[in-house]
């Protein structure tokens with residue numbers, strides 16, 4: 448029997464994902480880099496009509512695979528039926544995008560001077576965590592910081608949700624309802640109908 | 642004589658095309674078609690069940706089929 452498959456450079460993208468979360472703890476402005484893992488998969492699917500991002504490069508998926516699989520932090524139970532239903536997946540996507548839009552509005556309000564910058568990370572769209580130590584450049588235009596806090600909140604929230612479902616179900620359960628995965632799949636479906 | 646062999650089947654309607662199964666397959670029998678769903682080449686599949694264990698949506702089953 449052939450032993451383990453050959454590892455590629457992209458099998459180590461989990462290091463990038465982990466570093467991203469850690470860097471945001473020290474300087475929130477690193478959160479801006481997260482835009483890459485927003486646009487790259489979307490552009491890739493729109494241009495190439497495949498899910499190469501999920502299938503190869505996504506570090507977040509790998510991180511869950513590693514923690515849940517190799518490190519065994521997963522019960523390895525079947526995910527409940529409703530979580531893989533289209534209702535839930537599309538519903539979660541809509542909810543996620545709505546929250547994302549709200550984050551952009553908050554950034555806009557700070558940009559327009561209607562609100563002042565809040566140096567906090569919002570977990571699960573509800574809990575405000577103090578995060579002021581990660582914001583050093585107060586000379587910067589405040590909206591740049593507001594966006595960073597908002598974007599990092601999105602990333603941290605999805606990591607926490609993914610972590611919980613990793614423990615409860617299978618290592619990569621997050622991939623079942625991950626909004627990026629759902630969006631790229633929808634783009635691929637649209638492309639295939641062209 | 643009829644021979645039964647174990648082969649993997651995907652419930653494609655629920656596939657999220659994450660590709661977790663592709664990574665697991667020791668004989669590269671799985672492909673993600675157009676980014677939409679996984680497809681298994683049952684000529685190649687040896688029915689080891691690794692993909693079924695890994696699929697986060699638990700939609701791969703191993704069945705015995707007449708080869």
Ligand code: SF4
Pocket residue numbers: 500501502505506507508621622623625626627628629659
């Ligand atoms: S579904 Fe989401 S977490 Fe999973 S591989 Fe795709 S983008 Fe990454």
Ligand code: SF4
Pocket residue numbers: 648649665666667668669670671681685686687688689690691692693
């Ligand atoms: S059962 Fe084994 S050989 Fe068949 S597709 Fe799954 S991983 Fe590959």
Ligand code: SF4
Pocket residue numbers: 651655656657658659660661662663673678679695696697698699700701
């Ligand atoms: S692991 Fe499951 S959900 Fe993911 S591509 Fe394979 S069959 Fe589809």
